[in-house]
Amino acid sequence: MDELTAPDFSRSRAILVGTSEYKYLPQMPAAANSLDRIKNLLTGPLCGWPSEKVDVFLNENALGDLSFKLAKMIVETSDVLFFYYVGHGQSTLNEDLCMGLVDTSADPVEREFSGLLMAAIRRMLSHSRARVRVIVLDCCFSGIATENRQGNSDEAEYFADIAKVSGAYTLTASEAHAPARYEAGPSPLTQFTKNFCDLIQHGIPGEPLPLTLNLIFPHLRDRLLEQSLPAPTQLNIDRGSSFVFARNAVSPELRFDPRVEVERLRIALREAQERESELRNTANDLMNELNKLRSRSSSSQDRRDLSKAEVDRNEGNGKPDSDTWDFFVSYTGADLQWAEWVAAVLEDAGYRVLIQAWDFVVGSNWQLQMLHGIRSSARMIALLSSSYLSSVYGQSEWQATLRADPDGIQRKLLPVRIEDCPRPGLLDTIVSLDLFGLDEDAARRRLLQAVAGAVSGRVKPSEKPKFPFR
Known part of the structure; x- marks a missing residue:
């Protein structure tokens, strides 16, 4: 393992800053809940940070006192430095990121002197001895922090200084001039922190035991885009993304070793x-x-x-090889009847089909069977319904197939809607098939025509097209 990835918690520190109460900006209860959620993740078994190494600053009033505390902690840290902010983010007149505190003004001029500026954090980091420096920003306009704008003298100095020390990584909840989102309700969370923590705590099938930041980011981005949430951004300097953030929570059979x-x-x-x-x-x-x-x-x-x-x-x-299939039917338990009907129609037409209900017999390891089926099937038929789209396993299955054929040239992922439901995120970019609202004969003809076209790469009518008289 690269020495950069091995944290020494005795010389490391996590600094968590959040603001949920404001004098001049809208209140944001989700920030306090998200601050608590990220702290629990860091000190939990997957990340392993000792609680005494995690400092939490909630609803700070005075910028001067906070800046002094942060500078002292940042300079004293010599191994891994983790900085997290959640709250209101604003853009200054100089297009710097202003992270809101309780007293931060909404006025474009005054906010520069009453909020925590990204330029100030960068200057502190440029004097840090930490070999790994990770910044996670969950606020509006946070993508400003990942823009390498060399024309700005403060930023040019920061990038020049930070390039001399290995291991710097910045992750943001949105692009430079885009808002971030948070939930409504009695115990809301920010959407970015919620999805980030859920991803780590559920684990990522197909990835190794140590989850580095560069492995986490594409899965986090896909997860947010599938929900039509703002796209996160990242900036990596000299292998900072190779820092191991957490252990993969999925069972060993689903990991990549x-x-x-x-x-x-x-x-x-x-x-x-x-x-x-x-x-x-x-x-x-x-x-x-x-x-x-x-x-x-x-x-x-x-x-x-x-x-x-x-x-x-x-x-x-x-005859196909005994260990391969033409189609793997991906579905959730609520759609079992549809899945069996689709499998029966395809097998009657001469295709070889793998379906959990028929092929995962007593005594078999269903997780290994599922993974083997995804890898060994020429194509996957994903039966889309509201139940399927909310299934963690269903999401893992179609995403694994899409990663194997991201441009769709091999047509490995065939989305089939069995009810009127949305096709969120990346699923909306793939040509799909609708079977709902048809009688059985019409559904059978449409299914067989579609799979034949997916296999051959073309659906040409059997009869010569008629001349279009006008």
Whole structure:
């Protein structure tokens, strides 16, 4: 493991700042709840920070006292420095980020002297001895902090100084001039912190045990965009993103272990080489047999029969490999009847289908079966419904398939709506199929036509199009 990724908590510090009460800005209860949520995540078993190394500043009034405390802590930290802010963010006249405190003014001029400026934090960090410095900002306009605007003298000095020390990473809740969001209700959270903490606490299937910031970011971005929430931004300087933020909460079977994967590929390569040798021998035997048959054949009919035999042998009579499937049906338990109907229609049409209800028998490991099915199926049919879209496992399945074919060239992910529901985020970019509102015969025809087009890459009508008389 890279030495940059191994934190020494005895020389590290997490600084959490949040403002939920304001004199001149709207109140924001979600900030206090989010501050508490991120503290619990850091001090929990997945991140492992000692509670005495996590300093919380909630609803600070005086900028001077707070700046002095922050500067002292930042300069004294020599290993990992983690800074988090949640509250109202504003843009200054110089396009710097102003993080709101209780007394922060709404006036564009006065706010520069009553709020916590990002430029001030950067100057403090430029004097820090910490080898890993992580900044997480959950506020409006927070993306200003990830813009490398070298024309600004303060920022130019900051980037020049910080480049001399390895390990700096900034993560923000929104783009430079975009608002952040928070929930309504009795115990609201900010959407960014809620989704960030949920992602870590649920774990990320397909990723290794140590979750670095560069592994977390694309999953967090996808999760927020799927809910039509603001897109987060990041800025990494000299491997700061390789800092291990947390342990992956998913079970070992769902993690990606590089050592296990290397061994799996080594075994697969050896088996493929052995199979290649067997197939070569079989092909030679078949060719010898074919030559013998040809030598005995005198009629054109015999030659046609022999040609057909040759094709059958070379193509294996169209039978798929026993460990592969044409389609994997992804669904949630509430849609079992739809899933079984789709699987039956496809199998009746000659396709090989993997479906949990039929193939995950007693005694099998359903998590490994699910992972194997996703990897070994040519395509996934995702049955979209409101229940499926709220399912954590359903989301993990279609996202894993989309990562394997992000541009859709192989058409590996086939979204099929079985009720009138939205296609959030990235699902909205993929051509889908609707089966709801049809009778059974119409639904069967539409399904078979769609999958045939996905396999062949084209849906051309069997009859010649008519001339468009006008």
